[in-house]
Amino acid sequence: MELRPYQSEAKAAIFEEWDKGVKRTLLVLPTGCGKTIVFAKVTEDCVRRGNRVLILAHRGELLDQAADKIGKATGLGCATEKAEETCLGSWFRVVVGSVQSLMRDKRLKQFPVDYFDTIIIDEAHHCLSDSYQKILDYFKGANILGVTATPDRGDMRNLGECFDSLAYEYTLPKAIKAGFLSPIKALTIPLQLDLSGVGIQSGDFKSGDLATALDPYLYQIADEMEKHCKDRKTVVFLPLVKTSQKFRDILNEKGFKAAEVNGDSKDRAEVLAAYERGDYNVLCNSMLLTEGWDCPSVDCIVVLRPTKVRSLYSQMVGRGTRLFPGKDHLLLLDFLWHTERHELCHPASLICQDEEVAKKMTENIEKAGCPIDIEEAEKQAAEDVVAQREEALAKQLKEMRNRKKKLVDPLQFEMSIQAEDLSGYVPAFGWEMAPPSDSQKRELEKRGILPDQIDNAGKASLILDRLHKRQEENLSTPKQIRCLEKYGFQHVGTWNFDSAKNMIDRIAAAGWRGAPSGVNPQEYIPE
Structure with missing residues (x-):
């Protein structure tokens, strides 16, 4: 099975982390x-x-999927460590293991601490x-x-407690732009639900x-779905099984062909198969389908289980992001x-x-009143x-004009070079959250950046890396940016070094009285 380009990059990045001694690393897709x-x-x-490799997961479906995919993609067989099954004595080098089983002392201590060389956590x-x-502590080597x-660095703050690095991250926008996932259009329904x-x-x-809070609104929500989802293949996520079942009945009253599945459904496989065939056009569930289930034809997601956990929200929406003909x-x-x-x-x-x-995007979508492409x-x-x-x-x-006049504020630098990754940076791992080191501060000041406004080592490191790359690429320096933007020139950070130097020389030749004759700083773009 041939990997897509980003998948190959991800695999190489993972081994690069391990080979340089970083034992715990993350892959975000x-x-x-x-x-x-x-x-x-x-x-x-x-x-x-x-x-010897251990694949760890918290649900049987995920273990079965992993074993099946490993077999199809590589031809490797897998032993199983869960319930009554054990991998001990097996000649297979790959083991799919249930966390619930392996966490038990009696089971765990049957293994030598160096039994597994690699552990992969789905x-x-x-x-x-x-x-x-x-x-993980038991097999610490x-x-x-x-x-x-997980869709962004917000959740990674917590994962940073367990992992030492992020080997590779492929974002949702990149996947959509490359044509690997479906575009998403969001529509805010003007129905205020009180969760206070x-x-x-x-x-x-x-x-x-x-x-309890959702119950009074179910009929109104069904009315809104009738306007927007009647001809779509929809999955609805709800907080409780009884709410899910009640909403299924309401939707059927409204003329939908709705079904419901939960952890106790004896006919779950049959219902899911019928939904995939098109016998139903709405599938209600109480958080059952967040992981381990794929139906690419789903083209509408309704989240009636509000959450402040981004990974959970991403999993719900992810049920509908796969490509499908038409x-x-x-x-x-x-x-x-x-x-x-x-934090919702x-x-x-x-x-x-x-x-x-x-926050601004959420406000804009609310005001739009129609489906809006989330990238736009x-x-x-x-x-x-x-x-x-x-x-x-x-x-x-x-306000800062009279303070450290020779240094550029980091925000001015970020805006000038149009570096959204710097202005939107959120530290994820422990070392990144620490204050900038004295050596980082000295280097920043030496290169023309005011260090006082940088409050963490991760941001300081990113800016220093960017300054180094800009020097290699012969782009304008922070001091050139400060000088020319003082005279009203725009986004000098996108200029090259020689263009900036030439303009500064012209200003100097004119006695530092302003922009050269015939030059409008607000509109000027160097050749």
């Missing part, structure tokens, strides 16, 4: 981008090196739990790969409270959840690295935020 194929090929290369956002940590579809009385448990909204986009219905908490996930959470841009919405929101930042920057620069 959006749902539908073939994470199982990547770790199957990683497994194959590990076996070639003579390693759906790695679960691995912060004590059960996973117990297994193993190289570890965590695989997750919903409690929090284990970092997210309580399912029971959510169901499907030109996924429709994602969003609701006006009234809550005092601002919205379509912006899938694509925005920057919280400010996400993110671009517009980013432009809006840049305009707001430039206004704030002008005010800030005015």
Whole structure:
């Protein structure tokens, strides 16, 4: 099986981390981008090196899928470590193992601590739990790969407690632009649902409270779905089984062909098969289908289980992002959840690295009143935020005019070189969150950047790397940026060094009285 270019890059990056001594690393791929194929090929290369590999997951379906995909992609057979089955005594070099089984002391201690050379964790956002940590601590000499579809660095702050690096990340926008995933259009439904009385448990909204809060709105939600989803193949996520079943009945009253599945459904496989065939056009579930189930023809997702956990939100939406003949986009219905908490996930959470841009994008989609492509919405929101930042920057620069006049504020530098990755940076791992070191501060000041406004080592490192690359590429320096933008020139950070030097020489020749004759700084673009 031939890997896509980004999958090959991911595999190479993982081994690069391990080979340089980083034992615990992460791979982030959006749902539908073939994470199982990547770790199957990683497994194959590990076996070639003579390693024994353990694939860890928290659900039987994920273990079965992993074993099946490894077999199809590599021809390797897998032993199983769960319930009554054990891999001990097997000659297979690959083991798929249940966390619930392996975490038990009696079972775990049957293995030598160096039994596994490599451990791969599917759906790695679960691995912060004590059960996973117990297994990883026992096999502490193993190289570890965590695989997750977490959409942004917000969740990675937590994963940074368990992993030492991010080997490779392929983003949802990249996957959509490359044609590997379906475009997403978001529509905010103008229906205000009050969640102000919903409690929090284990970092997210309580399912029971959510169901109670949601119940009075189910008929109105069905009316809205009738307007937008009648001709679509829809999956609805709800907080409780009884709410899911009630909503199925309401939808059927409205003329939909709705079905419901839950963990206790004896006919679950038959219902899912019937839905895939088209016998039903809506499938209701209480968080059962977030992982381990794929139906590429799904073209509408309705999230009636509001969450502040981005990985969970991403998993729900990911049920509809796969490509399918005749499907030109996924429709994602969003609701006006009234809550005092601002961390609630919205379509912006899938694509925005920057919280400010996400907030603006959510506001813009709410105002639109029609389905909006999330990439276009993110671009517009980013432009809006840049305009707001430039206004704030002008005010800030005015206040700082008399302070350290020879140094460039980091925000001015980021805006001038149009570096959204710098302005939207969020530290993920422990070392990144620490304050900048003295040597970083000295180097930043030496290169013309005011270090006082940089509050973490990760950001300092990124800016220094960017300065080094800009020097190699003969681009304008921070001091040239400060000098020319003082005279009103725009985005000098995109100029090359020689163009900036030439303009500064012309200004100097004119006695530093302003821009050279015939040059409008607001419109000037160097050749």
